[in-house]
Amino acid sequence: MSEAADVPAVEVEVTGRAPRERTFFGHPFGLFTLFTTELWERFSYYGMRAILFYFLTDTLANDGLGLDDATGAALVAVYGSAVYLVTVVGGWVADRLIGARRSVLWGGVVIAAGHVSLAVPAHWTAYLGIVLVALGTGLLKPNVSSMVGELYRRDDPRRDSGFSIFYMGINIGSFTAPFIVQIAREIGGYHAGFSVAAVGMGLALVAFVLGRRALHGAGEVVPNPLTPQDRPRVVRMALLVVLALLAATALAWLVVRAGGRDVGALNIIIDALSYLAFAAPVVMFLVMFRSPKVNTAERSRLGAYIPLFVAAMLFWMIFEQASNTLSQYARDHTDLDVGGVTISPVLYQSVNPASIILLAPVFAWLWVKLDGRPSTAVKFAIGLTLAALSFIFLAGASAVAGDGRSPWWVLVVVYVVQTLGELCLSPVGLAATTLLAPRAFRGQAMALWFLAPAAGQAITAQLITATEGMSRTAFFGGIGVVALVVAGAMFALSPWVTRRIREGAESDEDVAARA
Structure with a gap:
């Protein structure tokens, strides 16, 4: 970003004094634009995702697509995988062709078209809508975050807290979406729910277009244009x-x-x-x-990244089943009566973002108090352990329930434990990726990190297909045990991985000192 774009221009009063720059909680006002855009985009994405499995597998008489549960769950899993695959292309398009701002804008337009297609009561438009939302999200997702970074100089002490505010917008949107979409669904069916998601994406686009001036050129420049x-x-x-x-x-x-x-x-x-x-x-x-x-030392560090990648892949394989197998468990195998009130299985999709909102400040305080302990590799191992235990717990609850239904709080425990794992693994994942990736590929580190959830959800799609007819207890328990074994291996490898991460950080400092 150019120096002119980095320093916002302000109007000068007649007295010759510049007025104070308009801020958003002490941050550049462009953060409000991106905060609002991402809030509504995540509202639309998670609102659509909350009812997607139910829409795919409901009967034609109820305006569903009539797919069997296994096919519907596998399709939702591979849809999530496709979103992360397309983010690799989305990042390349922004870096080489049109810049981050236009990528976000056109990605939003494609997402909105996808939600509108889903809102139309026809089979072919439903499949078209799923494809469009995946393509648009892949174009928007990696680039709106990069624009937040462009609002700050690299040494700006507000940078980390700015990202914290931005991510709070993500969780507000994903928390509220299932409630509002479910209300619309109860009134007008699935297509009304998808219409609410379309409105959410429309509001995101309005916020983004109207707030362009506040961005002061962030995302306008194509970093590495094609020649x-x-x-x-x-x-x-x-x-x-x-x-x-x-x-x-x-x-x-x-x-x-x-x-x-x-x-x-x-x-x-x-x-x-x-x-x-x-x-x-x-x-x-x-x-x-x-x-x-790539030199020999970089290859050594890259080898150390492989176990982290595998741990992340298995973590996301478990975590992202919220939108498929766990949605099915909520609908078919959970007692939804809470104090005499029947809740919708859709509302379980709000447990994770609610937990993030409540627990993220606690974890931020905890990591500061622990002063960098435990190491990144141990945090990965803890995160995967918690995800594994959540599925082992669910397998036990399923075994206890037998042909009956588990209490409503079982899935709440599963989601909260997985959120604890997410807070251990996810925030440090990209940092570890950038430290261990070879310098020549440092710019592609984000793409590599996004491939972990892509591969994880692809595994889910294949598992669902291969284990059709298997008991719930065996399915969740088997995945949990395998993940727990890998987590144990990750604990064992953590000293070796930690040494490689430190070597990567030290080499970065050496290069910076010579620059």
Whole structure:
């Protein structure tokens, strides 16, 4: 960002004195624009996600799509995987073609079109809407956060608290969405609920467009624009992507057919996207390891990042089941009577953001008091352990319930324990990624981090398909035990990973000192 864009221009009074800059809780007023935009965008995303599984699997008579539970849950999982896959493309588009601000704007327009399509009572528009929301979110998600960073100089002490305020907007939007969307659904059905999500995205776009001046040029500059010399490489890359899509589709067709499943477009799409999500991080790691721009010390640190990536992948595999298998458990296997009042299973989607709002300040205080302890690797291990225990607990509750229903509070405990795990793992994940990634690939660290939840949800999609008919106790318990074993391995590897992270930080300091 240019110096002129970094320092906001202000009007000068007749007296010649500049008035005080308008602020948002002591921060640049552009933060209010991005806070409001992200609040409403997350409102629309989580509102749509809260009812998506129920819409896909409800009967045609109830305006659902009539999919069986396994297919519906797998589709929701692979939809989440696709969102994170597209964020890699979204970041590239912003960095090389149109800049972050235009990426956010056009991503928002595509999301809004997707919600409108879902609001139309027709099957083909529903599938179109799911695709559009995934594409638009992938374009918007990585770039609105980067614009927050552009509001501050690198040494601005307000930077961290600015991101905290921004993330509070995310959680306010995701907390309120299930309540309002469920009210609309009860009044006018699923399509009314999707209409509320469309309105939320419309408000996000209005906030973003009207607040453009407050951004003072943030996101306008294309950081690394394409040059004529880059075009042959981009064409080759596009061809490789197309070939990868075709290969994944062909492989999916063969696997579906060999497995005796229905060779329909939906099953092939679910499997093909899963394979791409598996392959993407593998390819990215191989490219980094084989690059001549990566030295021996960087390869050593990159090797230390692999266990962190695996831990994150398994964590998100469990955590993101809130929108599929846990939604099914809430609907079919949970007693929804609370003090004589029947609650909607949709409302469980608000437990995580409510827990974040309540617990995030506690964890922020705790990490400060502990003065950097425990290490990043141990935090990853703790986060994965908590996620694993949440599923083992759910497996036990399912076994106790048998053919009956678990008490309403069981899923609340599951979500709160997973949130504790999220607060251990997620905030430190990107920092570890940037420290351990080779310097030549430091700019692609965000893409690598987003591939962990993409791969995790792809695993979920495949597990749901492969374990159809398995008992709930075996499904949740099996996943929990495997994750717990990996968490134990992560604890064992943590001293080695910690040494590599420290070496990465020290090398960064050396480079900065020489600059």
